[in-house]
Amino acid sequence: MRAHPVRRTALTCAATVTVTVLALSLKPHHPPVGALPPATTPTPSSGTGTGGTSSGTRTVTGPTVQTRYGPVQVQLTFDGSRIVAARAVQSPGGDPRSRQINASAVPALMKETVDAQSAHLDAVSGATYTSEGYMSSLQSALDQARA
Amino acid sequence: MPEPELHRVVHTMGTVFTCTVRAEPAPSLRRALDAAESLLHHVDEVFSPFRTDSAVSRVRHGRPVPGEWQPELREILALCADAHRRTGGRFAAWHSGDFDPSGLVKGWAVERAAVLLREAGAEHVCLNGGGDVQLYGGPWRVGITHPLRPGTCAAVVESPGGPLAIATSGPGERGCHIVDPRTGAPPTDGLASLTVTAPSLTEADVLATAAYCMGAEARGWLGTLPGVAAFAVMPDGQTWTTGKG
Numbered sequence: 001m002r003a004h005p006v007r008r009t010a011l012t013c014a015a016t017v018t019v020t021v022l023a024l025s026l027k028p029h030h031p032p033v034g035a036l037p038p039a040t041t042p043t044p045s046s047g048t049g050t051g052g053t054s055s056g057t058r059t060v061t062g063p064t065v066q067t068r069y070g071p072v073q074v075q076l077t078f079d080g081s082r083i084v085a086a087r088a089v090q091s092p093g094g095d096p097r098s099r100q101i102n103a104s105a106v107p108a109l110m111k112e113t114v115d116a117q118s119a120h121l122d123a124v125s126g127a128t129y130t131s132e133g134y135m136s137s138l139q140s141a142l143d144q145a146r147a
Numbered sequence: 148m149p150e151p152e153l154h155r156v157v158h159t160m161g162t163v164f165t166c167t168v169r170a171e172p173a174p175s176l177r178r179a180l181d182a183a184e185s186l187l188h189h190v191d192e193v194f195s196p197f198r199t200d201s202a203v204s205r206v207r208h209g210r211p212v213p214g215e216w217q218p219e220l221r222e223i224l225a226l227c228a229d230a231h232r233r234t235g236g237r238f239a240a241w242h243s244g245d246f247d248p249s250g251l252v253k254g255w256a257v258e259r260a261a262v263l264l265r266e267a268g269a270e271h272v273c274l275n276g277g278g279d280v281q282l283y284g285g286p287w288r289v290g291i292t293h294p295l296r297p298g299t300c301a302a303v304v305e306s307p308g309g310p311l312a313i314a315t316s317g318p319g320e321r322g323c324h325i326v327d328p329r330t331g332a333p334p335t336d337g338l339a340s341l342t343v344t345a346p347s348l349t350e351a352d353v354l355a356t357a358a359y360c361m362g363a364e365a366r367g368w369l370g371t372l373p374g375v376a377a378f379a380v381m382p383d384g385q386t387w388t389t390g391k392g
Contacts, residue, residue, distance in 0.1 A: 122289060
């Protein structure tokens, strides 16, 4: 850990995060993808089943998609050839407990008002900045100091 | 002597990405940074709602999507559907009938770029995509900008090691752009900003966006989610946190 002038006071109000985390990187408790219907392209004609036709739209219970977080089966709603909605029929870790593992990282959140100039920071998180907004951001100041 | 760091700043997706790798400079790492930069530009090409030929614009207009983009599009559709379900409809990739997965794509792209760096042997990776940060290794210190006092941080997250993502939602530079998809309106009892930490940035980003829509109710909801910590600044400058151990 790096030394930091306000660290001692900061530690007194450091918040320790619960030791279970969402195990998005864990393999979910689902059958391997090979056991699921083959992935198909998200077009109406290639889904594995068709559903409702209310108000001129139709749904296609389509591909089971292998995401980095596990398989997700998707029901797509089409209005003509436009996809107007995607719903998850099956999600990884539908049981929230299957997402829990022991934490490998326990972040300490320090509530303090920090002058970015005085604190050693590696990055700055804030509401998304645009390309223009970046120019006046703390992250930009960090980047310039390291350039 | 501090450990050497490699930096790369990439302008794309309407924002700026900063990649930091703490390691001895090596050609393989520079190549991985090149690959990460290319990947971010590629994701912009496929998912930008502002490019008429992107997959997103094609989906919006019911035009066919090139085959080589379909695996990525399928993954994003699946992740959006999953996020919609897990947030009770508060995360939505369709707004007034138009497909716009931008709220999920940026964090997903950052995670993919970080994977490229890790596959090249980088253990200590800090990737900031427009204010949303994914960390591996460490220790890292990430400031959270104070929404009411520009130029200062309201808090610092110290990550001793392992994967950690930090996503912040707020009204941003142009006033509130986040609306509750269920009402179509910004939250009435809005927070000045809301920061969520989780192991994955795709997850943290979705939760921060969804919870920000909830206004004052965000605190209770986030508190029920395992492995998630949150920090909020209210319009009067008061703060709250959830996820204390």
